Amino acid sequence: MEEIGEIKESTTSSFVFRTEKDVRKHDYVRVDDILAQIWEVKQMSNGTFAYANVIGSLSRRYMPRSPFKIGSKVYRADEKFAKKILGIGEDGIYVGVIKDSSVRVYLSPDILIQKHLCILAKSGSGKSYTMGVIAEEFIKRNIPIVIIDPHGEYVSLRRPNLDKNDMAAMRRFGIRPKGYTKNVYEFAPVCSKNREAIPLYLDETNLSFQDLLNLLPNATSQQKGVLYEAYKKATEKKIYLLKDILEGIRDAKSNAKWNLIPQIEQIISMNLFSVNYTPLGEIVRKGRCSIINLRGVPPYIQEILVAILLTKIFEERKNGAIPPVLIVIEEAHRYAPERGQGKSFAGDIIRTIASEGRKFGMGLAILSQRAARVDKNVLSQCNTHIILKTTNPNDLKAIVASVEGLDAKAADEIQMLPVGIAIVAGLPLAAPIFVEIRPRETLHGGKLV
């Protein structure tokens, strides 16, 4: 172990050491069996001083209760030791390397599915790129993943990454260009601009009353009454469809029906539902990455579709009819907005999955460029966080509030992160780490959009 200095000042959680070696901010150092990280280096007339914060220790479960002895030797922490204390495993979702090192950072796919992930950063700082890296890793492990993709940028997971800059960096990360043609399935509702995708139809048979209410979230109590009567009448049939509900509403005596009829007619005309619906087993399937391409779909219809699709996946997952799955929600502020920041049909089910999904092996990956506008209840359920460059003060505040282990100092760092560098925090890590995200194997679609 390389000795790099001696402690000159200390508390129970931090120390200052004098050094004549080349030490830098964010370097990991070791005192006895304690790992610490340098957060500042100061040059003074009487020498160079480094300021370090304790991260954890090998033997002790608790933080030290008395300060370090003045004069204690400080060593450079070796990789194995740092990895052990930081909680970086030897295998899993390979997201990149610890900045300025070759130490690979792995996240646990089980933790991501059971405890949810969020990727937060301002526009253009690499959220979708990073999510693409994670999607590649899920595909390799044959774990199902479903991506709610408002811009249609994930279909490029089929094609290899031949970007010159990325290719130059690939060797260092041990990555090669690769396309996942066989694994990536693209679905789109017929109302989308996308004709190459597999048409996505929701099951129209025997919708429950709750399903109907989800379709008409603004219904008044009188309208709900009419709807319920129509629903009851329709259920007398073994198989009933939306047109049966519509018929029941038309037959109603109440005047409340007049506003309801055009709404149901509009829903029918959207072609979202069919008796020949897309089986969920086609969307959530081992070895499959399903892209729900919503490009060109009006926002109102996107929300209905996401709400119903996620509700069905959640139900089927509860019944064990489909395998554990990671659901990726791009632009999460649109589908699960914070109260007072607009409404979305999909908000309720996303909140439910965030709080109960872990019991059933249904994980969320929440992406947003407006952390402050995403439902706090959803964000607070995410236990792994990938933070990229963010500058908006409200978003920074929301990030620091929802990510354990981040403080005001971290907020300064987040504002200055270069593209490609992330702060990864939360499970399974003992402390936030700076990670250089690995290059994509597949083409990044964000460029094409």
Ligand SMILES: Nc1ncnc2c1ncn2[C@@H]1O[C@H](COP(=O)(O)OP(=O)(O)OP(=O)(O)O)[C@@H](O)[C@H]1O
């Ligand atoms: N890890 C990385 N390595 C190399 N280039 C990257 C990396 N991350 C991002 N980039 C570059 O930055 C660009 C923007 O990234 P990306 O599309 O992921 O942004 P975003 O955060 O999803 O933005 P938006 O909120 O607008 O969707 C990419 O096109 C890519 O060129």
Ligand SMILES: [Mg+2]
């Ligand atoms: Mg993006």
